[in-house]
Amino acid sequence: MNAEVERALGEPLVVGVDGSEPSLRAVDWAADEAVLRGVPLRVVYACLWERYEGAALARDIGKSTALPLAQDVAGAAAQRAGARHPDLKVTADVVFEEPEYALVREGRNASALVVGTRGRSGIAEMLLGSVSLAVAAHADCPVIVLRGSHDNQATPPVRG
Template sequence: MDRPIVVGVDGSEHSLRAVDWAADEAALRRAPLRLVYGSLWERYEGAALARDLGRPSRQITGEHILASAALRAQRRHDALRVAVETLPEEPEYALVRESRSAAAVVVGSRGRSGMAEALLGSVAVTVAGHAHGPVIVVRGGDEAGTATRDRIVVGVGEKPADSAAVRFALDEARLRGVPLDAVRAWRAPALESADSPLFADRPARLYEQLAAEALEEALGQAPAGVAVHRHTVEGPARRVLAEFSGAADLLVVGARHRGGHFGLRLGRVAHGVLHHAACPVAVVPQPE
């Protein structure tokens, strides 16, 4: 049985862009699309959907939200297999559970609140931090579901060997037929720099070399058909990856088990790029 692309919908503009992105991803993978509505999203403020249906927003129900989203997805890809379901629980818990059997879960960067664009909604943060598989948070402007910058970016972390994030990014690049930019940020600890000009650049060269070696280790699994560009960049990983995101269709980062009673917790890098990237971000958990 094909694992579906699951997308959480609540009728907001952000979730509708997530539907577009998820429909494209499902078509690319020839996978079914599963639209999920958490029934406790009852205070929906779907002015955009209400206009589409010609009804006041107070009359819009979960059934209407799912039907409209399914129609939108099938208009985008008419051969797409689409299933819908209303789940009687909080959306973040529903989507984390759905992630166990999904190829990926897609969510909008924020839902019905009036938060600033730079911030994430609680559903996106929770799902990205606790899911059992890849989660794509659709960030960016109105073009987020249709951007064609023809480039995937992956951040290579501290333990590059057998990286689930790198595997996911390579697969995305292969499916789309686009190059992959693999980025390893590095920093030379300030205490290791010397006052003498003769030795001042030695620690920097060492850390840059270690970053280059990490890239080579991570990309040993790269398939022959994917063009991979390696980048070692000095600076904080959050800032470096956010800068690369401006020219990408998708930024991929990893997440590791950090304890807690509910799956994963996001590290500083993943948390930072989720808040500040200029394109959709895929958070891929690393199995232990």
């Protein structure tokens, strides 16, 4: 086994989240994949603001009126992964930086990066979002851009 493959085997799988439904599907897929690979999962929410501006996570964190903090977004995504696989080691972090740069940097110490197709912007569903496109183009590790299934849900692995 070469040194690069050995190094990647022990490094976490990193999933970028932004609180959107596509990023939550990416969390589900990444949790499943981390279990299959036998590596920890690292949830990263990169943004320039302390408060989250969307409502997708309101039901998960129990805040319907107040704007959640960035830590709430990362924490809710990590809890989602932990609920899906209770024995999976999951960590969460918030990076106050542009997501494209933060995730590419995170990829330097990751076995792979997972992102959703698009985040909270109004880009058409068939197009890759600007963050996923930039990460896929510049990361030093494999990048998985998850589109989701037709029923808008992440599906568990069928064949392992």
